[in-house]
Structures are given as structure tokens and as C-alpha cells.
Amino acid sequence: MNIHEYQAKELFEKYGVATPKGVAVKASAEYSTALGQINTANGIMVKSQIHAGGRGKGTFTNGFKGGVKFSPNKEKAIENATAMLGNTLVTAQTGPEGRKVQTIYFTEAANLGKRPDGRDDEYYLAILLDRATSRPVIVASTEGGVEIEQVAHSTPEKIFKVQVDPAVGLQPFQARQIAFALGLSGDLFKQCVTLVTRLYQLYWDKDCAMVEVNPLLVTKEGQLLALDAKVSFDDNALFRHPDIVALRDLNEEDAKEIEASKYGLSYIALDGNIACLVNGAGLAMSTMDIIQHFGGSPANFLDVGGGATKDQVSAAFKIILGDKNVKGILVNIFGGIMDCNVIATGIVEAVKETGLKLPLVVRLEGNNVQAGKATLAASGLTIVSGDTMADAAQKIVKLVNQK
Amino acid sequence: MSILVKENTRVLVQGITGDFGARHARLSIEYGSQIVAGVTPGKGGQVFEHNGVKVPIFNTVAEAAKQTGATVSAIFVPPPFAADAILECVDADLDLAIxxxxxxxxxxxxxxxRAMQGRRTRLIGPNCPGIVTPGRGEKSHGGCRIGIAPGYIHKRGKVGVVSRSGTLTYEAVWQLTCKGHGQSTCVGIGGDPVNGTSHLDVIKLFNEDPETEAIIMIGEIGGNAEVEAARWIKEHCKKPVAGFIAGATAPAGRRMGHAGAVIGGAEDTAAAKIKIFKECGISVAATPSDMADALLRIWKG
Known part of the structure; x- marks a missing residue:
């Protein structure tokens, strides 16, 4: 689960990690009051709150450029906020449809410190799981404010990593290693050790999937400040964090994906035109792959789970058909334990209920498969049967391309 | 032989009184597996009965293992309590927790x-279909089925199968069985980012197992476990290996059902993994329908 920057910074503040003071607003009527609560002497940052990166370089569908804007005064801040709030921001990470900005975050602009070479004094810090070691890893770099993937690719020596032993947690010497690696000294060194320790505590306490600060900034006044904050959580651990669940913003999630999750279905929309309905995540992924292999384009990932029921199949059909790009459907079920006939009955009912007019290819394999195929054949519906995954994929691609 | 479990391996089931655990304990009993104990805290002394087989239920894993000689546990307990269930197996020094x-x-x-480091118990999973060592009876009856895989699709034979995904494993197994080729052991290592046993761990076991003559390794996007295994295979594996990677069409940054199936970096993609598989001499299946054939192109059975 993802949260907004302003929510992440509220968590940071709770853990004693310094961030620029800010106020989030959801309506233009609140602008003045909000701006009155922060110090605007150095100017104001106006930041669109969406769950996607690349906001600063994004463009609104109304033509306005930049989802994050420096504003020298309150008037300009209100002008910028007005251009953003309620409008749709397209960034490198949102896809062409963009995201509607429903919250604006005003923050005090920080006085950027400079390095001897004149560059801004910005760093990178993140905490996440290292899959190779199954341990948390803290990643730090002197190269902040830019894309870390780029730094890792071109100057890997500027990426510093510390593995944390989960049996004992982050040790003080490790926090010091990071502060040394970032080249900090004196009071900034101490600030860094404290900040790393507190962020790790947040990461661990709240079952975070990732905590990322980019940039981590040194101000002219000599303060270490988290200028941006990105925090995501392990969905499997949300049951023990009602305070985090309360931060969920359904506006940022795909309506069809939310609907699917209500039925225990795992659905992800893609931009192709052949929908698929499959049991099991690995098989669902490879069903998408085989559609593409034979020249088609998958419209979604949809895993109905290992023990799909009639109701789930019916709900899955409705979700699939909610996507107007869909021109055909491929059902691929390997009914190891579950009864193929139950699935076949579910498919027939769903087709009748939704009045499906699109081509439908069904590949059933496994338990009681003959009865399942008989049910499909006896339904009087135009359901094409596929014998293998390859056969079924070729058939649906052909049917869709004929239209 | 086989790896990890044999036909006569004695198995206990943690969570045998829950719907999920009970259902699959029954299916394992029907398959002829040696389900010898159940564990549900607070229900010690009760008996789980199916098809005339009486399975005693214990309060603790240690007690169940001591009384019945069970060496392997199948864990079906709900997620908030599952790590605790795993560590209880470790404490009881079981061979295997699935x-x-x-x-x-x-x-x-x-x-x-971390707590399992240096301990006797090996973990398979979590979020996995389990292990099957097929039996020699009709429809492979009499084998050791631990977990949720359908038993009847198997056939005893010479191919080792390792995969993260359940249904994709069944797909490969069924293709093999339909073509007349049986399996030594099929291992589902699970779709989570943190798991107990990796592709490589299982490949090493297959490499040493005299009954296993060829291997199918099924992977997916996310992480570098498949790559690590492929590089080892190139250097050390004595047996022909076929492979498949799911997720060629998955977009970056989206979790594809399995918590571990997320493309993070450039090396997490299906294309990158397939390229490395080929470089390492693995026969790559172009589609999931081609998994058994990919093996049979390099191994005649």
C-alpha cells in the first residue's frame, strides 16, 4: 500500500525526523488558512499529491507544466495550487491517463546548502528488503535529488549499502558507517546517525515495504532535512496497523482492482484487448505471455485463486467486461483440485448473465474436465474450446483479429 | 530415491482442524501419504479421521513429533500465526517445514x-503448493503429497520439477505425465520475496539425486533467484535442464499476484532471465505449453 508524501512526512515527524513544515489541503477555500500556518518568508513549495513519481517534470492535461512548483509568495502559491487542484497530472509513472490531483501540499521552501563545487547539498537514503539476503538493507548515496537507478548504473561506487541483521536490529556503528559514507561531520554527522536510526525504527515498526528520502538535504542553516518522503507498506501486514490502513486513499487506486479485491481476485489492468481469466498467479502471468507470443495483446492480469468458486468467476467476468478495450476473452483453468464442471457452470451462468457478445475461448484441464467440457458444449452458447494453452491462445488471437 | 520426501515420510499437519488444512489432509490421506499427526493448540487429544485413518491431534509440534515420529510438517495456519508455526518446527528439530x-x-x-540459520530444519515456502514425490500405484497413488497439489496428475519417474508457482507446476507435470514421463519429486518453493528454499537449493538436491535424470525449472519475474540457479547449472549441473520464465508481458513496478513477482531492476525482467538461461545452456520453453517439449528436445527419457 502506498501513501501520499504529506502522510509520509506526518509519520516522519512522529518519529522525530525533520521535514520542511507543511500543510495539506483538499479545497481551494483552505488555501489562505493553510498558508497562514507556515513560514512563507523563503517562499513556498506547492506540491501535487498523487501516488506516482516524476511529479516535478509532469504536465497537467490542461497544459500547466510541473506538479511541484516553487512559489516566491502566497499569491503565486495560490495561483499554482489553483492550476493543479482538481486537474489531471501526467508523469512518467502515471501512464498517459494521468492522475487527478485531489490534495495540494504547501511546504516551507528550504534554503539549500551548497557543496564546495557549487552543487546543491543533496543525498539519497532508502530502506527496503534485500531479497538476495532476506534482510533489510539501507541504501545511501551522496548523489541525491536525481534518479537513484541512474546513479547505480553510471557510478555504482557512489551507492553505499548496509545490511541489517533482523535478530539485533540496526546497530549504532552501522548508522555511523552511513553518516561517514555520506561524508558528513560535526553536528551534521550526529543528525544523520539519529535520522537513520529513527527511519529504520519507522521501517521496522510499521512493516514498511520501503522508506525512501530523495533528496535528503543539508540546509544553509546546517540542518539535515527530508525534503521528499516516499513510504509504502507490506499489504500482508496491514492487519496489525489500523493507523496505516486509515491512510489509504482509494482515489489513487483502480476502481476495477478494488472491486476485484472484494471477491478475493487479483486483477491488474493492462492496455491490450484480450482479457484473460486464470487460476494461479504464475499461470495467469504466463497466459498473458502466451497471448502476446501468438500476436495478441493481453488486457489484464486476473488470478481467480487456487480454489475459485462460481461467484468469483461471475464477478471476474463483470470486471473484465468493465474494460471497454476488451475484444475477446480467454479463460484458462488448470483445475487440479477444484472441479472443472463447477467452473464450466460458472462460466455459462456468467455469459448468460452478462449477455456476452465477444468471442470466448475456454481451456479447461484437470479434475472432472470431461463433464466441464460437456457443460460448455450443451450450453448452446458460442464458446470455443481450447485443448492446450497454445491452442486456446491461438484461437482467441485469431478470433479477435478477425473482427 | 527422490528428494526431500519419500513415499514413507511421516508427516504432521499444523492447522489440521481448519477448513483448508483439513481438506488437504484428507486429500493427502486419499493419495496414500503418511499423515501421522495433526497439531492444533488446545485441541490435543482429539482425533482427525478420514477413510478409516485415525490421525491423533497434539497441542504442540514437539509432542506430535515425539509421539508419532513425524519428521515433516505441512503448515496451513493463518498468516498472522504462520511464522510462529514455522519456528515451532525449528524448535522441534523437524527435517522439513512446508x-x-x-x-x-x-x-x-x-x-x-534469521532464526532458522544454523538449525536443522529446512523451510519450503511460504505461499507455495508444497511437495509431491509421486507414488508407484495407479495415478501415482501411494506417494508423498504435502500441500495442495493435485496428486493424480503425477507419475513416478525421472524428472525433477522446481517452480515458484502452483498451477504452472501442475501444467508442467501434466505435460510430462501425458507424454509418458514421470517425476522424481516436484517442489513448489513459493511466490514470496523471502522464502526458505531457493531454486538453486532444489537444483543442487536434484543434481545429487540418482533417480532424477533431468530437471524442469520454472521461474518468473522479480528477484535474481533463477539467475543464481542458472549460473550454477552452467558450472556444476550434470543433468539436462529445461526452463520457463513467466511474466514477459508484466509491466514494471506492478506486483503480479505473487508478492515476489515485481520487476524492480533491469535484471528482474523475463527477457533478461531468459537470455541468461540460454547462455547457461538451459533449454528454454517459448510458451508454457512447451515446457515438457523443451526438456524432451535435450533429453530422450
């Missing part, structure tokens, strides 16, 4: 895996 449970928090697994 965690079927889906949805265990990463933090719990990070701690559990």
Missing part, C-alpha cells in the same frame, strides 16, 4: 529465516 500459507508479513519471514 509452509503453504499465503500472505505472511515480510517482517515475520525475515525474522523467522
Amino acid at each position: 509452509a503453504i500459507t499465503e500472505g505472511i508479513p515480510v517482517r515475520d519471514m525475515v525474522r523467522a529465516k
